Amino acid sequence: MARIAFIVANDFEDSEFRVPYDAVKKAGHEAVIIGVEAGKELKGKKGRETIKAEKAVKQVSAKDFDALVIPGGYSPDHLRTDIGIVGFVRDFFRADKPIAAVCHAGSLLVEADVVDGRTVTSWPSIKTDLLNAGARWVDREVVEDGGIITSRNPGDLPAFSQALLRQVSGGLAPRLEEPLAPEAVSDQPPTVH
Secondary structure, rough: OOOEEEOOOOOOOOHHHHHHHHHHHHHOOEEEEEEEOOOOOEEOOOOEEEEEEEEOOOOOOOOOOOEEEEEOOOHHHOOOHHHHHHHHHHHHHHOOOOOOHHHHHHHHHOOOOOOOOOEEEEOOOHHEEEHHHHOEEOOOEEEEEEEEEEEOOOHHHHHHHHHHHHHHHOOOOOOOOOHHOOOEEOOOOOOOO
16 A cells, blocks of 8 residues: 655645545545644635645655645645645655656746756646656646656546556656657757757
8 A cells, every 4th residue: 555645735626636635535544634734724716625734744755655746726826835845745755755746736846956857747837847847748638757647627637646556556657858748848859859
């Protein structure tokens, strides 16, 4: 059984929390809701979900978990201003543990400085932020570049959840190099071979 952290603040996209959370629990893994403050009630932006942060980020460490999930909505924008949360995300990356970020959650990956040279997808409005951080951007349902798992929107959640569970049980996906993502948009000059 794996232990999977979900980092959440107010105004998270309701389904982007609920669908992977339920998938993790159904697969027999432990899901732990982490926020800036333990015990704080957090509301989804559509008002369908109200959850409680079980732990504060200062009470936990990436070494306590096997993977990280970052739901989208406005939550990642709130979280990216907290140095503890940003460090928590970066620690998962440095430990080569899966980080699953959907929709606007890519903004938190930018803040943690973990997308340089990676192929990712996201909600279109943060595409430029990802490109400016050195990522290659593609319009796909789900992208797995090593341990970085990204999806665009709630419609992608089944594939997103499957990719997360596959990496938790089977290890990280291979890295995507430029030839493996030929449609990727990048602000970097083309590589000369």
